[in-house]
Amino acid sequence: MPYRPTALTRKNAADKRAALLRAARALVAADGFRAATVAAIAARGQASVGSVYSHFDSRDLLLAEVFRSAASHELAVVRDAVADTGQPATDRLGDLIRVFGGRALQGRRMAWALLFEPVNPAVEAERLTYRRSYTEITEQIVRSGQERGEFLPQDTGLAASAVLGAISEALVGWLRPESPPPLPQAQADVVDGIRLFCLRALTPPVPAPPVPPGTGAGSARRPHRQDRRVGP
Known part of the structure; x- marks a missing residue:
């Protein structure tokens, strides 16, 4: 008689798969993808290496x-x-x-x-x-x-x-x-x-505020002729 999974066995399998994913994610969060080897994932998820491969086709797809x-x-x-x-x-x-x-x-x-x-x-x-x-x-x-x-x-x-x-x-x-x-x-x-x-x-540049008349750079007071010294 062929084996047929029950609701309980399906739930247990889903729980184990989720636990392995959590274990892998914790390893990645701590030390990156390179740290998430199959052996490390199995150890953290309290499972065997074979169990990892029974839930995921490959490490690449798991990651x-x-x-x-x-x-x-x-x-x-x-x-x-x-x-x-x-x-x-x-x-x-x-x-x-x-x-x-x-x-x-x-x-x-x-x-x-x-x-x-x-x-x-x-x-x-x-x-x-x-x-x-x-x-x-x-x-x-x-x-x-x-x-x-x-x-x-x-x-x-x-x-x-x-x-x-x-x-x-x-x-x-x-x-x-x-x-x-x-x-x-x-x-x-x-x-x-x-x-x-x-x-x-x-964003568009903010236009410079207008310069009031008489305060621009070219409006500095120029000396009148009588202000200039002529001769010794």
Whole structure:
């Protein structure tokens, strides 16, 4: 008689699979994808190596699922922070940078793994999807700002990609695993600096205030002829 899984055995299998995923994600958060070997995942999940392979076809696919789970959570947090509730697009973009940058600096090891760590092709494919999702969110904010006259007219997709590139490149040095953790004030300064840079790139320049008559650089008092010394 062929074996047929029961509701209980299916639940036990799902629970074990979830436990292995949690174990792998904890390893990645602590030391990156390279630390999440099958043996380490099995040990942390209190399972055998064979059990890992009974739930996942390969380590690469397991880590791709870990990436998808962690990235989806971060993406959901940012989506909530920048939801369009009628506020200015400049505020929404500032919130995106604040939440994305702030969370990356607070969870530096996981952020490095999600953004920069060399990974296998299966994980890299998930990373590309992750980046596209952020580009779409940013592009929607840029388009909204253009429609309201807050942002300069330009290619929205290119502008969104440039903003995300600026954020990533500004953070990379701070997120390196060998770099010392930044102090809270340094984190705030970094995020604020990125925000100012991106807003300056997107918003029209503020016109200089008009110069009142008689106060310009060319209005300095010129000496009259009688003020000049003539002869000894």
